[in-house]
Amino acid sequence: MEEKGVEIIIGLVQDLTFGLSIMCGIGGILTELYKDVTFRVVPIDGYDAEQMIEEIKGKELLEGFRNIKANKQLVVDLLLKVSKLGQQLDNYIDQLDLNPVFVYEKSLVVVDAKLILK
Numbered sequence: 001m002e003e004k005g006v007e008i009i010i011g012l013v014q015d016l017t018f019g020l021s022i023m024c025g026i027g028g029i030l031t032e033l034y035k036d037v038t039f040r041v042v043p044i045d046g047y048d049a050e051q052m053i054e055e056i057k058g059k060e061l062l063e064g065f066r067n068i069k070a071n072k073q074l075v076v077d078l079l080l081k082v083s084k085l086g087q088q089l090d091n092y093i094d095q096l097d098l099n100p101v102f103v104y105e106k107s108l109v110v111v112d113a114k115l116i117l118k
Helices: 030-034 046-055 057-062 072-088
Strands: 006-015 019-026 037-041 093-103 108-110 113-117
Touching (some): 006 057, 019 030, 019 046, 019 057, 019 072, 030 057, 046 072, 072 108
Antiparallel strands (some): 006 019, 093 113
């Protein structure tokens, strides 16, 4: 029911080696097709969030590719909020998936979310 935007995925996952990690990538069905995602250990800061986006092959979708309007800073802000949530609830979260998140010029919308508790 939401207008299509640039689709991204943001999530948290408990890794056996690294602990709670945050993930970001191109979302929707393209996540499974291209596996264009990047990871960091929680917590992250603004620099980490920006670098995560830089590592995504589809980052141009957030940078005005073909005049597509998507606000990259809102993605950075969401990554920081999800990292903070993960840090605060590390003992309870096994997985969190926000997919897809539609990114627009002035806003973003989490269209689907899944939380799995430990």
